[in-house]
Amino acid sequence: MSANIYLHELRTRLKSVVTWSLGLTLLIIFYLSIFPSFSEQAALLNEMLAKFPPQLLAAFGMGNIDLADMLGFYGFLFIFIQLCLSIQASNYGFGLVSIEESELTADFLLSKPVSRWQVMNSKLLATLTSLGITDVIFWLVSFVCILIFRGSHAYEPRILLLLFAGGVLFQLFFLSVGLVISLLVRRVRSVTPYALGLGFGAYILNAFSGMLGDVKLELITPFRHFDPNYIVSHAAYDTPLVLLNVAVSVLALVASYWLYIRRDIPAVS
């Protein structure tokens, strides 16, 4: 790890971190602020929801959700937080080394007296810091908003912690999978389409599997591994799926190091 690369990376990503954190903050405040009026009408709402076809509800992650419950309500929001986190993390993953190559600064960096191993470590650590900053901000905002808006409704802090901690593993999946894909293709020209594709793709896979019912495709998407409704209603993770998620992330990360250390940096042409 070299401190100068770490700081340089962190500085480069600062604007993006601020934007994402701000976006999440607004989303959380806006959504949770309607909980008080929502929970008053909850009986009515739950009744209305019951009339929708269950497949459609499943598609929107509302399968067995109790919107009158503080964390049930938050769990529904959490799917959209996850969507943001997935796009942010895949964006960082895809861009981690490919931006240097597409903007042709890789020659500058790698002709310095640093090993690829050090470069990768520093970049990853800076990215983890960036994601961590986003996390801490949205955790605090969520926590404060829940305290303010829950009214007389109880909530289980342990479940909230499960959601938060799951969010970190969730981000790692997209970061490492994005990274390994960026190293497998010859050249990533623009990061954003890839990141949106991976994030939304994983989300839609989970949503559609809700509609299709029996197809087991959803087992590969982190939106399923860390399904907030499951976590809220069971007060626990779906352990085998979480283990699968961690295994894929670790594998992708190991493969990324392996590929990057052996990589031929493409020349300008």
Next chain:
Amino acid sequence: MSVIEVNNLTKYYGKSRGIIEVSFNVEDGEIFGFIGPNGAGKSTTIRLLLSLIHPTSGRARVFGKDVVTRGPEIRRDIGYLPSEVYYYEGMKVRDLLKYSASFYDCDCTQRIQELSELMELEMNRRISDLSYGNKKKVGIVQGLLHSPKLLFLDEPTAGLDPLMQRKFFDLIRKENARGVTVFFSSHILGEVQRLCTRVGIIREGRIAEISDIRTLQQNNYKKVRVEAEGLSALSFDLPGVTNLQAEDGTLHFFFKGDINAVLQKISTLQVSDVSIEEPTLEEIFMHYYE
């Protein structure tokens, strides 16, 4: 002592050729010219020596250390000026140079100051606002700011105006006088002749010739054209004559060797026109291509 030792170094990009079995040595303190047409493998060689890419086979050592296994410590004493310069667009020149300096164990502030004054570099401008020539100057400063022992210059003069080119050459000569070894890649024979002590010529990924610049100049090819009546291909049957072409009364050929031999031959003829000139680089390469 050899600063660079390259042994049967081969690089394929998939199936397409990079370089094939390239071998040469660069000695301590010399300016080694590496010359060849575009796509011959000059940049590939430099990128291999910097471990930006990995060899398919063969090996290369810099400062006696293998480039594949000991790249980072080798690069401590290397300065690199790429043919196309690209830096972090959002950064200011000053910050980029500071970032560059932060990779080395030195306080390079003084030297950055000296170099940027010499190259007339504006330190407070953003990289994205710089013209190509100015970016090249940033490249020169960042390649030299840590006082490297070995310099890789890959087509360094492209984009520099003639005045800056001269300053740049003076700078390189001064560095060389301090004992810095220079690896100078170019496709312009003239600038290599001005600066280098030895040259390697590369074509289609293979080393065609390595020679002392003086030998190259002594044995320099001359392009000769003789116009006289009754000339035939046999009229200039001398050792050193190549590429002989005859067309009604005019002979074109390249000659390598003592030019007096040709002059004596010409003096025995009743010529109507003669020209002896330096072949262009393209013609020299054409020659090596055969």
